Amino acid sequence: MNSLAELSSNLLYIAFFFYFAATVFYILSVTGRQFRNKEGDVKKNRWGTWGYIATVIGVVFAFGYFFTRWAAGGHPPVSNMFEYTAFLAICFSLAFVVINGIYKSNVLGLFTIPVIMLIIAYASVFSTEIAPLVPSLQSNWLAIHVITVALAQGILAVSFGAGLVYLVRTLDLSGKKMTKRTFGIEFIMYTLLTGLAFVILTNVFEATNYEAQFTYVNEQGEDAEKTYNLPAIIGPNEGVLQTEDRFSPIFYAPDWIISEDLNTVVWSFGSGFLLYWVIRLIGRNRRIAAMLQPLLKGVKPQTVDELSYRAIAIGFPLFALGGLAFAMIYAQIAWTRFWGWDPKEVWALITFFFYAAYLHLRLSRNWIGERSAWLAVIGFAIIMFNLIFVNLVIAGLHSYA
Amino acid sequence: MPVPGTSQDYYLENLQFDVELYDEDDERFQGAMQAAPGAEHIETFRTHSILYKPTDESTVGAGRELEAISEQDIEVNRPLYFDNYSVYQLDYKLNELSAMSFDVEDRETGESAGSFTVDLNNPEDYYTLDNGEEVYIYDYFANFIINDAGEPTTENNVPDNPAFIFEMTNEDGEEELTFIRIQRNFEIRDDEDDPHQYAFTFAGIDTNHVTGLKVRKDLTLPFLIAGGSIFLLGLLQGSYWPHRRIWLQRENDGGILIAAHTNKNWESIKKEIRSVTEQTELSEPVDQTDEEYEKEYKEKDNL
Numbered sequence: 001m002n003s004l005a006e007l008s009s010n011l012l013y014i015a016f017f018f019y020f021a022a023t024v025f026y027i028l029s030v031t032g033r034q035f036r037n038k039e040g041d042v043k044k045n046r047w048g049t050w051g052y053i054a055t056v057i058g059v060v061f062a063f064g065y066f067f068t069r070w071a072a073g074g075h076p077p078v079s080n081m082f083e084y085t086a087f088l089a090i091c092f093s094l095a096f097v098v099i100n101g102i103y104k105s106n107v108l109g110l111f112t113i114p115v116i117m118l119i120i121a122y123a124s125v126f127s128t129e130i131a132p133l134v135p136s137l138q139s140n141w142l143a144i145h146v147i148t149v150a151l152a153q154g155i156l157a158v159s160f161g162a163g164l165v166y167l168v169r170t171l172d173l174s175g176k177k178m179t180k181r182t183f184g185i186e187f188i189m190y191t192l193l194t195g196l197a198f199v200i201l202t203n204v205f206e207a208t209n210y211e212a213q214f215t216y217v218n219e220q221g222e223d224a225e226k227t228y229n230l231p232a233i234i235g236p237n238e239g240v241l242q243t244e245d246r247f248s249p250i251f252y253a254p255d256w257i258i259s260e261d262l263n264t265v266v267w268s269f270g271s272g273f274l275l276y277w278v279i280r281l282i283g284r285n286r287r288i289a290a291m292l293q294p295l296l297k298g299v300k301p302q303t304v305d306e307l308s309y310r311a312i313a314i315g316f317p318l319f320a321l322g323g324l325a326f327a328m329i330y331a332q333i334a335w336t337r338f339w340g341w342d343p344k345e346v347w348a349l350i351t352f353f354f355y356a357a358y359l360h361l362r363l364s365r366n367w368i369g370e371r372s373a374w375l376a377v378i379g380f381a382i383i384m385f386n387l388i389f390v391n392l393v394i395a396g397l398h399s400y401a
Numbered sequence: 402m403p404v405p406g407t408s409q410d411y412y413l414e415n416l417q418f419d420v421e422l423y424d425e426d427d428e429r430f431q432g433a434m435q436a437a438p439g440a441e442h443i444e445t446f447r448t449h450s451i452l453y454k455p456t457d458e459s460t461v462g463a464g465r466e467l468e469a470i471s472e473q474d475i476e477v478n479r480p481l482y483f484d485n486y487s488v489y490q491l492d493y494k495l496n497e498l499s500a501m502s503f504d505v506e507d508r509e510t511g512e513s514a515g516s517f518t519v520d521l522n523n524p525e526d527y528y529t530l531d532n533g534e535e536v537y538i539y540d541y542f543a544n545f546i547i548n549d550a551g552e553p554t555t556e557n558n559v560p561d562n563p564a565f566i567f568e569m570t571n572e573d574g575e576e577e578l579t580f581i582r583i584q585r586n587f588e589i590r591d592d593e594d595d596p597h598q599y600a601f602t603f604a605g606i607d608t609n610h611v612t613g614l615k616v617r618k619d620l621t622l623p624f625l626i627a628g629g630s631i632f633l634l635g636l637l638q639g640s641y642w643p644h645r646r647i648w649l650q651r652e653n654d655g656g657i658l659i660a661a662h663t664n665k666n667w668e669s670i671k672k673e674i675r676s677v678t679e680q681t682e683l684s685e686p687v688d689q690t691d692e693e694y695e696k697e698y699k700e701k702d703n704l
Contacts, residue, residue: 002428002429005429005432072429073429073430074429127433127436129430129432129433129436130429130430130432130433131430131433132423132427132429132430132433132434132442132444134443135443135444135445135446135476135477135478136477136478138445138477138478139478302667302668302690302691303668306666306667306668306669309665310666313640313641314640316636316640317633317636317637317640320632320633320636321633324629325629325633328625328629332622333478333480334477334478336480336487336489336491336615336617337617338622338625363664363665
């Protein structure tokens with residue numbers, strides 16, 4: 001690795017640190033005391049401003065990472081899972097900085113910056129090496145198409161943050177009984193914790209160099225080997241553990257399942273579940289959203305609702321431009337056709353239609369407030385699904401690992 | 402060769418095909434290359450081509466006079482454009498079979514009857530041997546398979562697994578058929594114990610690099626671009642030019658009424674009115690929906 005590439009990854013670490021600092025500041029700003037001055041006006045503490053400043057510095061360092069990596073590799077660093085996912089998080093933070101510069105909501109920072117950190121941490125699970133570009137990616141349209149899409153998705157992600165704030169602020173979470181709404185909001189919390197669990201697990205076991213070798217029988221009925229980087233709960237088909245002192249599997253997967261991936265999924269959902277209940281027990285069995293709700297009293301629901309909508313109003317045209325228009329021009333040049341029903345193309349179209357439906361429902365059917373907030377959350381779920389599931393599980397032209 | 406789909410209005414010649422790999426010592430990519438040892442990192446592949454157009458005088462058919470129009474490298478992401486057509490570099494195959502040679506022996510005399518070479522992409526009907534005899538290609542399968550009906554046929558015209566049935570007439574005037582494919586050679590005999598006069602043996606192969614180009618003509622693209630542009634412009638206009646009205650009315654008693662309406666971005670018009678009225682004697686209009694909301698939530702908080 002040359003020195004520029006090293007500098008680049010250090011800059012990303014520094015940016016991550018500043019996002020962390022921003023999270024701490026935003027927590028302080030929301031939980032901290034609010035003073036009333038002599039006239040009786042509510043005087044807010046200054047931590048929110050510090051959080052915002054830390055985020056801005058983080059964004060600056062993150063772009064430092066982006067451009068030094070571009071210089072080191074000689075091509076725009078948006079060509080594989082690590083690079084794109086990290087850049088999406090950077091665009092998310094940039095969009096937050098711009099939009100929060102207008103609306104100034106500390107609570108929004110509290111909800112978005114941790115998600116941004118989570119996405120960066122998720123990106124680092126993939127190979128961070130600078131890889132040479134395959135022929136079809138060697139085009140200026142790569143930068144134009146991908147950067148526009150990432151910006152658009154980053155802005156749309158802000159609408160998710162605002163939608164989540166709206167929901168936690170306004171939903172009635174006091175009842176003991178589970179309703180569709182309380183289930184929905186707790187499911188979002190659980191999903192975020194599962195992401196956190198996955199990131200922590202993979203990083204911890206990677207740091208300790210955990211490896212367990214298995215011999216197993218693969219789907220063609222042949223003997224093969226595979227390596228687990230997490231303790232195997234679910235072993236491969238007829239797997240035999242080869243490494244000593246390693247956890248022996250409890251179940252064995254059939255041959256048509258990629259067992260180490262299933263194992264990781266089980267680990268993530270399991271520890272997410274554990275994490276969720278630990279937090280709930282600490283909070284005396286209140287729902288997580290209900291624990292957060294008192295912090296959000298100062299938030300005016302209409303403002304976050306409009307913020308969420310405004311983010312989509314900016315993100316949607318940009319997504320149509322980058323994810324469809326530029327994408328089609330690029331596909332026409334590189335893949336000879338502007339549209340080929342590649343899984344990623346299909347999901348970009350679904351994303352486009354979803355947000356188009358959001359705007360139509362909001363502007364002509366008056367779906368504002370709660371309905372609109374749920375849609376903003378689902379839209380972000382579609383984007384993340386398109387990023388993670390479509391790239392990793394469905395084989396297509398966009399599967400650049 | 403004539404460019405398919407252009408009704409022989411254009412011809413394209415492949416002068417050379419190159420594949421370039423990334424330098425294994427490239428400092429930038431050391432990490433990624435060491436992570437996948439032995440993997441090929443293809444930088445690019447290109448076809449150096451010349452585009453021809455028949456001169457006006459020549460008529461359709463063989464032996465037309467061609468005029469070179471342009472010489473260009475066709476590369477991934479750099480198609481060749483001409484007259485609404487685009488030629489794309491799609492893929493390639495190195496060392497594809499291109500020709501096969503055969504020796505023929507006359508069993509009566511024990512001497513060689515000669516040899517011949519078949520161009521697999523463009524086989525001729527007859528080949529004349531040194532002794533003056535002719536070999537007729539009775540059937541040629543470029544990519545030999547036996548289909549579901551149990552008949553020999555070809556999967557496509559790519560010579561991946563070529564097979565031939567040759568026909569020769571022996572001195573008795575009988576037609577002899579011989580089936581040959583890679584590592585298979587048998588004479589189709591009427592009588593098992595009566596070998597053919599002419600015996601075929603496989604002598605050698607020739608390979609070349611094959612480039613995969615794709616020709617496209619799409620006249621709908623301008624309409625698509627126009628439609629997409631209109632959509633995006635309309636979207637921008639619809640999103641960013643909100644409909645807004647602000648009314649000011651002087652009342653008889655000297656008071657001023659201020660009211661506003663917008664079809665979207667309600668909060669921002671409120672913000673603007675606030676900034677307009679802040680330094681004046683006008684008081685900011687009250688948003689009654691806000692009041693309702695506050696009331697509702699006060700009640701909830703008290704519960």
